[in-house]
Amino acid sequence: MIRLQGVEKTYRTRRGDLVHAVEGITLDIAENEFVTLVGPSGCGKSTLLKLVAGLTPVSAGTIRVRDTVVREPFPDVGIVFQHPVLLPWRTVLDNVLFAAEMLGLARDDHRKRALELLELSGLAGFETRLPRELSGGMQQRVAICRALLPDPSLLLMDEPFGALDAMTREELGLELLRIWDARRKTILFVTHSIPEAILLADKVVVMTPRPGRVARVISIELPRPRTVELEFDAKFKAYSDEVRGLIFASRRARADGR
Amino acid sequence: MGASIRSLSRSAVPAATLLGAVAVWELASHVLRIPKFIMPAPSEIAAEGWEWRYRFLGHTWVTLYETLGGFALSIAVAVPLATLIVYSPWMRRAIYPLIVLLQAVPKIAVAPVLLLVIGYGEFSKVIVAFLVAFFPIVVDTATGLAATPPELLELSRSYRASAFKTFVKVRFPMALPFFFSGLKVAITLAVIGAVVGEFIGSDKGLGYVILSATSYWKTGLAFASMILLSVIAIVLFGAVCLVERLVCPWLAPAAEE
Numbered sequence: 181m182i183r184l185q186g187v188e189k190t191y192r193t194r195r196g197d198l199v200h201a202v203e204g205i206t207l208d209i210a211e212n213e214f215v216t217l218v219g220p221s222g223c224g225k226s227t228l229l230k231l232v233a234g235l236t237p238v239s240a241g242t243i244r245v246r247d248t249v250v251r252e253p254f255p256d257v258g259i260v261f262q263h264p265v266l267l268p269w270r271t272v273l274d275n276v277l278f279a280a281e282m283l284g285l286a287r288d289d290h291r292k293r294a295l296e297l298l299e300l301s302g303l304a305g306f307e308t309r310l311p312r313e314l315s316g317g318m319q320q321r322v323a324i325c326r327a328l329l330p331d332p333s334l335l336l337m338d339e340p341f342g343a344l345d346a347m348t349r350e351e352l353g354l355e356l357l358r359i360w361d362a363r364r365k366t367i368l369f370v371t372h373s374i375p376e377a378i379l380l381a382d383k384v385v386v387m388t389p390r391p392g393r394v395a396r397v398i399s400i401e402l403p404r405p406r407t408v409e410l411e412f413d414a415k416f417k418a419y420s421d422e423v424r425g426l427i428f429a430s431r432r433a434r435a436d437g438r
Numbered sequence: 439m440g441a442s443i444r445s446l447s448r449s450a451v452p453a454a455t456l457l458g459a460v461a462v463w464e465l466a467s468h469v470l471r472i473p474k475f476i477m478p479a480p481s482e483i484a485a486e487g488w489e490w491r492y493r494f495l496g497h498t499w500v501t502l503y504e505t506l507g508g509f510a511l512s513i514a515v516a517v518p519l520a521t522l523i524v525y526s527p528w529m530r531r532a533i534y535p536l537i538v539l540l541q542a543v544p545k546i547a548v549a550p551v552l553l554l555v556i557g558y559g560e561f562s563k564v565i566v567a568f569l570v571a572f573f574p575i576v577v578d579t580a581t582g583l584a585a586t587p588p589e590l591l592e593l594s595r596s597y598r599a600s601a602f603k604t605f606v607k608v609r610f611p612m613a614l615p616f617f618f619s620g621l622k623v624a625i626t627l628a629v630i631g632a633v634v635g636e637f638i639g640s641d642k643g644l645g646y647v648i649l650s651a652t653s654y655w656k657t658g659l660a661f662a663s664m665i666l667l668s669v670i671a672i673v674l675f676g677a678v679c680l681v682e683r684l685v686c687p688w689l690a691p692a693a694e695e
Contacts, residue, residue, distance in 0.1 A: 235592050253596045261589040269611055269688045281607065282597035310688055 181366050182209040182232060182334070186241035189227055200391035201227040205241070207385065207394060211333075212364040214357075217385045218377035220427060224392025225370040229336050232368060233257055245334065255283060258327030262339040264319035266311040272298065272322050273307040279329040290329055297325040300359055317348035324356070328363070337369045341376070349373075350408055353380055357406055374427075378419045379406055386423050388430035395426045478658040487662030498666060500643040504560055504632040505674070508567020509625055515568070516575035516620075521605070523576070524583040541573045545631065550638050563635030563643070570631035571624040575617070582616025583609055615689055618682040625678050629671045644670075 187205040190198055202224035209215050217225045230236045232243055234253040243250040258279075266275045273294055280290040298307060301321040311319055320340060327335060340356075341349040353376055360367060371377050377384050378400055386395045400419060402410055410416050460480050466472070467479035474482060487494070519537070522529040549566050556562040586609050594604040636645025644663045651659035683690060 230592075233592075233596055235595060253598055255598060257596060259593060259596050261593075263587070263589060265587050265589045265593070267590075267608070267611070269686065278607075279597065282594060282599040282603065284599075312688065 181211040181213075181246060182207075182368070183244045184208075184232075184241065185244075187228070187231060187238050187243060188240040189224070189231060189236070190239045202231075203391035203393055205392070205394055207397070209366060209368065209383075212366055213382050214360060214367045214369065214380055215383045215385060216369045216371055216377040216381040217387060218371055218374060218423060218427075219387030219392070219395075220389055220431070221372060222392075223387040223389035225372075225387055226338050227392065228387075229338050229368060229370055232334075233259060233336055255330065256332050257334045257336060258330070258332040260320075260323050260327045260335070260337040260340040262342045264311070264316075264323040266319055266322055266326075268311055271308050271310060272303060272314070275311065275322055276325045276329055279326045283330055285330070293331075294325065294329055297328055298322075300362065301325055301355065315348075317344050317352055320344065320352065321355075324359070328359070331363070333365050335365050335367045337367065339370050339372065342371070342373075349376070354406070354408070356380070357404075361405065374420050374423050375411055377423065378402075378416060379408075379410065384419070384423060386426045388427070395430060396422075398422060475655040475657050478661060483658045483661040483665070486656070486658035487665070490659060490662065494644075494647075494662075494666060497642060497644050497647050497663075498670065500560065501629075501632050501636065501645065501667070502670060504563040504635065504643065505567055505625075505628045505670070507560075507564035508569075508631055509571055509628040509674075511564060511568040512572035512575055512624055512628070513621070516572045517579055517617075520576050520579035520583060523580045525601075537573065537576060540569075545570045546634050549634050553635065553638050558639045560640075560642070563632050563640065566635035567628040567631030570634075571628040574623040574627070575620040578616045578620030578623075579613060582613025585616065586612050614686050618678065618686070621678050621682075622675060625674045626671050629667065629674065633667065 184205050184207040188203050189201040191201060192198055205228065217228065219225055227236070231238055232245070232250065234250045237251065245254070245256075248254075267278060270278065273291075276294040276297065277287050277290060280287055280294075295307065298304060301324065303318065303321055303325070306314065306318065311322065314322070320343075324340070341352050344352065357380060369377075369380060381400050384398045384400060386398065387393065388395045398419060402413070402415060402419075464480050467477060472479075478486070519533065523534055524530075545566065548569070552565060552569075553562045556565060590608050590612070591604065594608060599607075632643070633645035633648075636643040637649055640646045644667050647663045648660045651657070651663065
């Protein structure tokens with residue numbers, strides 16, 4: 181569904197230095213696949229997400245989504261950021277419907293779907309609350325509902341659980357899998373937590389920094405539905421050793437180079 | 439129960455302090471026989487003020503509408519200006535230094551020239567009030583508009599929403615707390631601007647009353663006008679706070695449980 185070929189992104193800092201954010205990224209993502217991007221900070225994971233969303237243009241290479249070259253934002257995508265960035269004056273329901281409003285769709289047609297999504301994410305009964313009345317985890321669920329409202333076939337998530345405590349993080353991850361099970365879509369999920377990357381994904385893309393490159397793509401062959409107990413599985417541990425090894429190898433290599 | 443006692447004591451303590459200060463003042467002016475034209479006792483101020491109550495009505499009204507006129511004008515000019523500054527880097531470079539330069543000029547020094555040019559009518563006071571009040575609104579509104587979380591702007595772009603829609607539904611409401619903090623500073627400055635305008639040349643308004651009262655040694659009357667002016671400033675400030683609470687109910691502190 182998504183095909184990245186030789187994707188490169190460079191930009192200039194204010195001081196005029198040229199920064200290679202990502203370089204030579206070639207990647208194929210199938211329809212309804214759950215792909216996680218993992219790597220240390222500065223490896224261009226978030227940049228890659230923005231490139232796929234069409235929010236920022238590539239410097240070289242091409243990104244195709246369903247055979248269309250991405251040059252600008254397209255409506256068939258939902259985005260979730262690290263922070264929920266809800267509108268503080270809108271109720272939970274109105275925050276979800278914000279997506280429909282901005283897309284120029286009729287609110288009334290999406291009301292039912294918004295309520296369904298809220299119910300699916302365990303927010304039934306909170307529709308008329310304001311964001312500040314909710315916990316961080318609940319706010320992030322609202323943000324996910326907002327992203328899912330127009331039923332996009334692609335969901336881009338930029339460290340969506342990164343600002344949450346470990347317990348809420350695990351809970352929300354499994355919940356996301358449950359929602360994904362009910363409404364399949366392609367998910368591109370950025371994280372710097374290795375267990376999270378493995379637990380959620382069909383495919384883990386390990387990235388190394390400066391410039392951001394793909395070190396390896398690992399297919400995760402763990403049974404679904406996934407549970408937290410899987411983390412004690414020998415296979416799980418092997419995957420996480422592999423990922424950790426790749427990340428630390430790149431660090432060592434850089435340290436030796438200096 | 440406990441809460442109501444707490445809130446009572448919270449307003450009772452400053453009220454008692456004020457009353458105490460007034461009582462000491464009253465006592466001191468009788469015991470020390472301070473001449474009335476130097477420092478009138480509170481009772482004398484009250485008496486002179488009361489005598490003037492009908493004439494005060496007209497003067498208060500004039501100052502009030504000069505203030506509100508200047509305030510309204512400053513909102514009308516400042517908000518579009520702030521929007522331009524935030525949206526166009528070119529405009530920011532062109533306008534911003536000019537605004538700062540204008541702010542650096544002491545408006546009180548400009549006022550006499552301004553009155554000379556515009557005339558001594560009430561409109562010139564509206565302009566002085568406008569000049570002192572608009573700066574905080576421009577700066578705060580621009581700061582607020584620029585403070586929109588970048589993720590929200592990216593989200594709007596991903597929805598391919600127009601810049602206008604993003605402004606109306608995201609950026610401006612997001613900037614409202616900043617806008618209102620600008621308004622709160624501006625409203626008290628507008629009162630000062632109107633009075634300064636009246637000082638320089640007028641035959642109406644509380645500023646005029648203070649000036650003419652002092653030149654006739656009617657210090658009590660001047661004090662009464664000052665108190666009235668303070669009341670106007672406090673009431674207007676309170677009104678802005680009230681409007682803020684009505685427009686942005688989500689900013690009120692969450693109810694304690």
